Amino acid sequence: MKKKIYLSEIIEFLAKEIITVLGNPENTYISNLSNSENVDKFTLDWISLMHTDQQRMTENSKAKVIITGTGIKYSETLKKQEKVIIQVENPKRSIAKVGNVFFIDKPKSGVDSTAIINKNTFIGKNVFIGPNVVVGKCIIGNNVIIHANTVLYDNVIIKDNVIIHAGSIIGVNGLGCSRNEEGELNVFPHIGGVIIEDNVEIGANSQVARGALSDTIIGKGCKINGLCFIAHNCMLGENVWITGSTMLSGSVKIEDNVTIYSKVVVREQIKIGREATIGMGAVVTKNIPAGEIWVGNPAKKFIK
Amino acid sequence: MKKKIYLSEIIEFLAKEIITVLGNPENTYISNLSNSENVDKFTLDWISLMHTDQQRMTENSKAKVIITGTGIKYSETLKKQEKVIIQVENPKRSIAKVGNVFFIDKPKSGVDSTAIINKNTFIGKNVFIGPNVVVGKCIIGNNVIIHANTVLYDNVIIKDNVIIHAGSIIGVNGLGCSRNEEGELNVFPHIGGVIIEDNVEIGANSQVARGALSDTIIGKGCKINGLCFIAHNCMLGENVWITGSTMLSGSVKIEDNVTIYSKVVVREQIKIGREATIGMGAVVTKNIPAGEIWVGNPAKKFIK
């Protein structure tokens, strides 16, 4: 069944971001978002600020409603086609907000009957816990979504608005070892926990290990994509973005707003300064100062 | 209990590939396949075309029945031992076929009672869905095998003869983000789906993310081994082989018959031409033309 979202709703929702609306939005509705190849009359289309020919792209769009930057003129072509142009500062950001609110169905809150929850676990309000999720003795805040087949060991604290994707393992002990004289490995005990702050999202099949003697901490607003391994006692500041398949060894400290691309590995105890960027596949063996870009194996400062 | 497979069955099964049979196959049976160290009288042995001394190896085999290339002579030694030599064009391929058909037990079709399937999901004929599998609103074709603890989010289309191994997550949303002025991360919405074409096999604990606005597509006959991450909107042609622990970032396009070895990472939007090969551990930041071999960090064309 086709969705039918009246433009008045969207204009109200984006009110703070809209600079102007060109054309007549009355009685107009949209029903889908689409990539550029499949735009139809009912798509809420958008033109990225990255393009150099935004006016032409806007005029050529098959959609009736288009979100654009501020440079677009309401030309004869647009007028003739009765287009509605919603001008905003950042079209990509606005379309993302509309997508998240109008096109993504969040799972309904509730604990699935197949989930296995320790009886001493505290669970906040409006929480979704999916099928086959296993939760040890933990604290789970409000508006949390934990997808299917995720496992939380004991001593995990998850704060509000956190999303954890399917198959992730949080709170497992690390396998830091020491060798004795015969070469036998003794695993160091891990009795710390994991704290995941507000608004964190963790991708599928990732893992966050519990701390050895204190906690592993994932700061507010971090987004960590799938197949990542955050080892014991890592401390991530706010808004750290890791795009997937990356490993942070034990006790790595990362300041706010750092971006780490995919398939990176960072040596234990390394410190990464605020707003630094680490390129895809980098092998980080040294501390990285704030704001710098590092790439390669071993990673070195990237100079443009 | 020992298996007992009469040679007549195997000869019939391999009929199209057999060039000649030397010796008397009547009333002979085999009961196992084995690596070279453990061959016994009842092994169906085989001699790789890679060896330089195939005649000697054939004569030294402890097995009664040996699949070989066409160069083997029915020498006095072989005759005296009453060996049966089945000559084919490609012994490795023939033994693989025999193994897959006579020695691998496919799980019996049926949906395990612990699997949790969305009531609007369509499931084809002869499908196996293992324990604790969670399936959102999806379409699943015929002869599909989905192993234990796999999760399919909504909007996944799986065509015929597909095998998905345990713990894989298909259709999860990616975590592509934009930062606002304060550095906060906003996740771009993902409303596309995943299409997995016929004859694809996906290894354990891998993941395929749903597309942002259109679908992520895995082409016919692709084989993607374990712990791989195929991000949003990737488009893989036919027969792409990925040997494990590899990550393709968003919107990567890969043409037919490409081979990607393990622990590779490919930057978003990269295009990889037909029959190209990417070496183990490569960090791919540029488009790769058809037929070329690229290795290293950053990956460069390999010249022999």
Added chain:
Amino acid sequence: MKKKIYLSEIIEFLAKEIITVLGNPENTYISNLSNSENVDKFTLDWISLMHTDQQRMTENSKAKVIITGTGIKYSETLKKQEKVIIQVENPKRSIAKVGNVFFIDKPKSGVDSTAIINKNTFIGKNVFIGPNVVVGKCIIGNNVIIHANTVLYDNVIIKDNVIIHAGSIIGVNGLGCSRNEEGELNVFPHIGGVIIEDNVEIGANSQVARGALSDTIIGKGCKINGLCFIAHNCMLGENVWITGSTMLSGSVKIEDNVTIYSKVVVREQIKIGREATIGMGAVVTKNIPAGEIWVGNPAKKFIK
């Protein structure tokens, strides 16, 4: 509730390692282990041999009881504070032993009611099998711990005192392929199994593939951390330590006491000699002789 462990118990437990006890341990108890920032009066504190100022650190500790090396003097400061100093050869090792025995709760033995076990599986004594674990036709020894959502395919033998963490997949078939003339991929059959020897620990979301025609073997005492992929027919000796996110391709042979750091990939059929070390992020394409350290992409011998 605060733990209360009398020092007499700990002294008895560490008897073989204790060189001397300074101060009066009678009627003293400890209640926690801690990182250096959070030590309190009831912490069992310890001073690493790595520090150059162990005497001062011991004197400054807020704890009443401190495990140290042999160089510490029972100074006036320590005497005045009525500290108890337990001198051992290796404080880190001793504290780890105490942590593992007094502070880690092992799950109680038993098979969770949601685990799905093949009826022909043999299970030893004192085994814990967690929620949603799926076990094919396997043999499981004594004192084994298998955490939640793990999957064992058929033909897996797990010996005594093994720990497998959540989400791991053992015994899956690999996807070794050959291409035919049209480029189509045929998967080589895997009919071997997996043998995991005594005292092995495997991290979360890792996988060990079954052998093609013989078995994949993980030797005694190996510790393999999370998100690792041990492919078909690998043979690991004893006490191999892999710190996470590493992939060993098919038929890799590793001798005793090798250390492999994170995010390494090793080409198929490679041999790694006894006590060799492979650095983080290395791409190993050549055999590594015993005792050597190799790093980089491609990996080369590291000379200090």
